[in-house]
Amino acid sequence: MFDALPNRPYTQYMVRRDELLGSLHEAQARSGRNWLSPADLRDEASRRGLSIASLKGVASYYSMFSLAPRGRHVVSLCASPVCRLASVDALASAGTTRPAGAALLDAAAKATGAPVGGTDPGGNFTLGTCQCLGRCASAPVMMVDDRVYANLDPLRIASIIAEIRAGGAPDASGPDATIRAMDIGPAAGRRIALRFPPASDSASAREYGRAGGWAGLRAALAMAPDAVVEELSKAKVRGRGGAGFPTGLKERAAAGSACSDSESCERFVVCNADEGEPGTFKDRIIMERTPQLLIEGLVISAYAIGASRGFIYIRGEYSEAIARVRAAIESARAAGFLGRGIAGTDFSFDLDVRLGAGSYLCGEELTLLESLEGKRGYPRIKPPFPAESGLWGRPTLVNNVETLAALPWVAEHGADAYLALGTPSSPGTKVFCVSGDVARPGYGEWEMGVPLGEIIAAAGGAVEASGKPAARPLAVLLGGAAGTFVPGDALDLRMDYDALRAAGATLGSGAVIVLGPGRSVPDTLSAIMDFFMHESCGKCVPCRIGTARLAAAARSFVDASRSPEIDAPAERHDASLRGMLDAMVIDAEKIAKASLCPLGQSPILPLRSAARNLASLF
Secondary structure, eight states, X not given: OOTTSOOOTTHHHHHHHTTHHHHHHHHHHHTSSSSOOHHHHHXXXXXXXXXXXXXXXXHTTSTTOOSSOOOSEEEEEEOSHHHHHHTOOHHHHTTOSOOTTHHHHHHHHHHHOOOBTEEOTTSXXXXXXXXXXXXXXXXXOEEXXXXXXXXXXXXXXXXXXXXXXXXOOOOOOGGGGOTGGGBOSOTTSOOSTTOSOOOTTTTOHHHHHHXXXXXXXXXXXXXXXXXXXXXXXXXXXXXXXXXXXXXXXXXXXXXXXXXXXSSSOOOEEEEEEOOOSTTOOHHHHHHHHOHHHHHHHHHHHHHHXXXXXXXXXXXXXXXXXXXXHHHHHHHHHHTTSSBSSGGGSSOOBEEEEEEOOSOGGGGSXXXXXXXXXXXXXXXXXXXXXXXXXXXXXXXXXXXXXXXXXXXXXXXXXXXXXXHTSBOSXXXXXXXXXXXXXXXXXXXXXXXXXXXXXXXXXXXXXXXXXXXXXXXXXXXXXXXXXXXXXXXXXXXXXXXXXXXXXXXXXXXXXXXXXXXXXXXXXXXXXXXXXXXXXXXXXXXXXXXXXXXXXXXXXXXXXXXXXXXXXXXXXXXXXXXXXXXXXXXXXXXXXXXXXXXXXXXXXXXXXXXXXXXXXXXXXX
């Protein structure tokens, strides 16, 4: 792929390691046994000149790989907060301590003949749980091998497993088949990331061009690179992955960085498509709906900072997005928008897809770069930042899918047009993902500053757990597991950085998880703490032990909320619950101060906001 581009000093190293996770995926699938055998590891180590111990160290870190035999099919039920919310069965709703989703696990165990965490005697199915699969609008979901099945109930699970057992391939699309139908955003509103409607051939560069695509790239190529950086800075484009860092500052830093061993050096652009935040699926939608828009944004970024190579790091669970982006890259290359002499200019740039393998932590930019280098996804210490020393020590610009999707619009229409959207401090638009207790879960794009209530109303309004319409939500979790709770009456809250900060809330990834009347906030907190415990990489002792302690405390919190002491006054029970929550907040604050990366710094956000905003619900 890179043959037409100049040789670079790190090319040999790149070929050996940046494709490692993809090669392990292929080896695991090629064996037909759904695991990496000693022979697979020996072959891969020999081919890449690596030690077997090194490969084991990498493979053992990622949840999608197995070093032990598994069944011919791997069944994983999503246990993330949104799927657990959607999976609350009658027993859990009635106030017992049976965990949400138990009925689905029971159904899967009965259908497969496999215990949870084990394999059936015939070696056909291995059954387990996983974390968020990015299908939150269709929860609850499960993944069988690399196919995701949505809107589950016990009967649907039994039917799917029976068809697979008989050698069939059940339709995995479910309600997620029509991306257009899930779009709940205002049709008349200004759109940027979602401005192109779903096409019959979304991967086609030529069809994308006929719809108006590539205009932003042509406008950017007509400017000097530093002028592109200046325009993005003037537009106040901010990252849409969660942190909200000014994109122009990152572009300028990457463009101006020089390597320590040379005056000028190779630069990289990397797209962070490792979307693992519960309640978030916007990046998957953009990649499946308009992958060429993402490519156009990456080429503009590369031109602005002088990069000749790029990577799109996509989480391994997004098989459909992976296929579409790969096809889109081939189409863009054939149409002259990737490779040598892009669009008839002297600018050359190419990119490729690299796969994740089941680690939420790799959504953090420096951890992602570690994984992209073929290592365990451990966090790096900042500084240096990626723009100074990123991929293989070279200046690297890392941006989120939605962020990159905005760049062509800014390049085509200009900074002033972008500043006219949204609010003065938070210009532009945002794609929000709505899930949980609403009549019509989905996604949509609004201008920044839209009231929270307008987003929920577009999703058909809040509903009770039974599906009955509700006057308002019980509470709303903004930003996913690493987000904040706001009370259900905060419907006038403006969804922009300043308004949310003033309210003690966060925009985060754009997840809007609605809890309807009758839901249990302790149950949701327990699901969130379980999520963080599962996703902790274990490198930091405070995080490794602390998240496990928080998960255990949250389960005790749930039990206490459901089982008040006999004859105890309500006031004493409420005070006891509040004391348990306060203790978790104190522990989470300690973990946040002692942890190296954002994961350990995240549990405090939902816990503290629940204590501040939802105390009356306990």
